[in-house]
Amino acid sequence: MRLKNKVAIVTGSGSGIGRGIARGFAEEGARVVVCGRRLQKVQEAVTELRSNGGDALGVQVDVTEEASIKELVSASVEAYGTIDVLVNNAGVRGAVGDVTALAVDEWWTALKVNLTGPLLCSRHVIPVMQKAGGGSIINIGSMRIQHVKEGAAAYCTSKGALVYLTRVMALDHAKDRIRVNLLSPALVLTEFTHYVVEGYDDPAEGIKLYGAQYPLGRIGTEEDIAKAAVYLASDESTWVTGAHLNVDGGMVAR
Numbered sequence: 001m002r003l004k005n006k007v008a009i010v011t012g013s014g015s016g017i018g019r020g021i022a023r024g025f026a027e028e029g030a031r032v033v034v035c036g037r038r039l040q041k042v043q044e045a046v047t048e049l050r051s052n053g054g055d056a057l058g059v060q061v062d063v064t065e066e067a068s069i070k071e072l073v074s075a076s077v078e079a080y081g082t083i084d085v086l087v088n089n090a091g092v093r094g095a096v097g098d099v100t101a102l103a104v105d106e107w108w109t110a111l112k113v114n115l116t117g118p119l120l121c122s123r124h125v126i127p128v129m130q131k132a133g134g135g136s137i138i139n140i141g142s143m144r145i146q147h148v149k150e151g152a153a154a155y156c157t158s159k160g161a162l163v164y165l166t167r168v169m170a171l172d173h174a175k176d177r178i179r180v181n182l183l184s185p186a187l188v189l190t191e192f193t194h195y196v197v198e199g200y201d202d203p204a205e206g207i208k209l210y211g212a213q214y215p216l217g218r219i220g221t222e223e224d225i226a227k228a229a230v231y232l233a234s235d236e237s238t239w240v241t242g243a244h245l246n247v248d249g250g251m252v253a254r
């Protein structure tokens with residue numbers, strides 16, 4: 001129970017990696033605020049956590065809307081009294097295509113969700129953490145920060161900028177005992193990445209072929225990412241801030 005008595009908000013936790021992190025946190029004793037835009041997904045996740053003995057609250061949020069984030073923070077504090085951990089996980093792919101072809105409105109969506117979202121959520125959670133005497137903020141990056149991909153300027157740029165946001169926030173709030181770290185996954189099969197197996201008659205074949213490209217011989221799981229997030233959220237990492245942790249089966253070591 002490495003997160004016993006901690007209160008954690010995980011954005012975008014109705015599905016995928018965020019849901020896995022929420023599950024991992026609840027298993028370690030945290031009280032978890034599950035949130036995202038699709039209320040049904042949020043409620044499904046809350047039901048799952050509670051049915052496994054966890055303590056969870058579901059709140060609808062859009063991380064691009066400051067008023068919505070304020071409501072999320074108020075609901076969390078009202079239910080649990082404080083916030084110890086914030087995981088800025090909500091993310092989108094955004095515009096696809098080179099800069100002559102990409103849709104500029106989708107470029108802005110990527111920047112708003114993936115970069116400004118973490119800034120806005122942190123902006124409203126930090127005063128609660130300052131009052132409590134500390135906390136841990138985990139920004140979810142991507143292996144695409146170091147292994148950029150053709151046609152993914154919006155995604156790579158929005159995630160890449162998180163390196164600097166994380167480091168500056170870590171310096172700004174070290175005095176408050178608020179640690180800020182970046183956790184970058186490589187491929188985990190979720191709604192977001194399901195397209196990678198769509199061309200295969202047998203998805204297991206696609207998973208195996210993708211996995212063979214990784215030094216550790218497989219793609220990641222939600223649990224792999226959750227375990228690293230538990231470490232960064234827990235008191236085991238009290239001297240770790242401004243760090244960039246790749247959880248990627250060795251991919252960016254290449």
Ligand SMILES: NC(=O)c1ccc[n+]([C@@H]2O[C@H](COP(=O)([O-])OP(=O)(O)OC[C@H]3O[C@@H](n4cnc5c(N)ncnc54)[C@H](OP(=O)(O)O)[C@@H]3O)[C@@H](O)[C@H]2O)c1
Nearest residue numbers: 012015016017036037038062063090091142187188190192
């Ligand atoms: N899967 C991978 O291989 C991989 C690799 C590297 C990094 N990542 C990163 O991991 C994070 C989670 O991705 P995933 O793979 O788990 O995909 P996912 O299942 O699509 O999760 C993304 C989550 O973000 C939420 N979201 C999107 N826009 C939002 C907004 N404006 N406000 C609030 N929530 C919003 C979505 O919920 P709603 O639609 O209900 O709002 C969804 O639950 C992302 O930041 C992604 O970039 C994933």
